[in-house]
Amino acid sequence: MLQVAFIRQNVDFVKERLGVRNFSEIGLVDTVVSLDEQRKKLQQESETSQSSVNALSKEIGQLMAKGQKEEAEAKKQQVADLKAAIGPLSTRLAAVEEELTTALLRLPNLPAAAVPRGKTPEDNVIVKEGGPMPALPAGAQPHWDLAKKYNLIDFELGNKLTGSGFPVYIDKGAKLQRALIQYFLDFNTAAGYTEIEPPILVNEASARGTGQLPDKEGQMYYVNEDNLYLIPTAEVPVTNIYRDEIVKETQLPIRMTAYTPCFRREAGSYGKDVRGLNRLHQFDKVEIVQLVDPAKSYDVLEEMVAHVERLLLSLELPYRILRLCGGDMGFTSAMTYDFEVYSAAQEKWLEVSSVSNFESFQTNRMKIRYKDGGGKTQLVHSLNGSSLALPRIVACLLETHQTAEGISLPAALHPYFKAEKI
């Protein structure tokens, strides 16, 4: 959520930035400013009256102590009159505040200066391509066929147990998942991230904190009985660890990594895009999250991108890094890099990581602050990224490294998989 004070002072800039996203409800900015003015006015009025009430109450106490009943009664009447006036004022104030919050929640984050203009994924900028492009042998197979051939994943069994989008990993398929998770976590903790195992169900406040609520409840599985949401990403519980906290400057940067299953309803997706491991309702992911000094957040963003890139390189997969254009960025992000790996058999790029700087958009909602050198309390910046989402990595691993003698795994995985081949 953007800060009202910032909007108030930078109306034109805010509108210009939202334009980079092709945000259609630019009028909301003026709405926010006008509601904020109303809020201030109403608040001042009611607080002035409240101040008089407080003073009179104090006087009444003193009069009662002296036994001056009549004077006290007269003041009581004054208080009653004031309170009668405050009543409707505070009702209106509450209504205006609620409208203001609702409007604010609908404003997406402002794209950073370096974010390219654009509407669709075609407008994303390819920053870098790397990794060896595979020269696949004749008869190369897509991952869903390979998964079947080597008995790694049973999609039909998942249909039976749960429904489509819930694959069952079996034998070496299950072992590969475990090896990847372990490898990713080790890779992250070696870089200074603290490992976290969070709950995978979160309450409403947490879902609101990272921006899943309001409006995106349809994308999350919801447990009605307990009013809890299955997490769509570890970002939600992990970032919320510091919700409503004021940390010391010396604690920054806070760096955390977590493996969790992730759950996404993704209603309305059909066809070849959801074939095999391309898009699932439940998948495994290792996430990295950082809370940092605002002045350093863009350096940290680059550092995180470099970190994820090193991880991908070690898997010996063809990849590319995109800087997302305004129109393709998530609601809460100020700048996002996507990582894609090349699925040779499908001849298409698959997103496996998204690394974003949210600046103070999430931390303003969550009230994650720190005391700077001058003793001033201010919001930290939050960032996160996947390192990595497993299914598409598995898809690409199988396809890229397939040989006539089996799947030959990259060296980095040997110690974890305890074998060089599937």
Place this chain on the structure above:
RNA sequence: GGAGGAAUGGCAGAGCGGUCGAUUGCGGCAGUCUUGAAAACUGUUGAAGGUAACACUUCCGGGGGUUCGAAUCCCUCUUCCUCCGCCA
């Protein structure tokens, strides 16, 4: 699931319905002393809104109520502790 008890500032822990944003201790910060450090001593130290700066308003787990006035009384929810039951 059942029965009791509790929830106060970073932590610990006071607080009679009025002068309490809240005694005190620890911790933090600054200073005195010291070559430096420790100890000791002195001062300082919650957040949000608001203001040019003050003033002022709100916050003692959340929500509601009683009262001229609530951290203090009542209702309710949540969480924690103790005991019982169940249980990976």
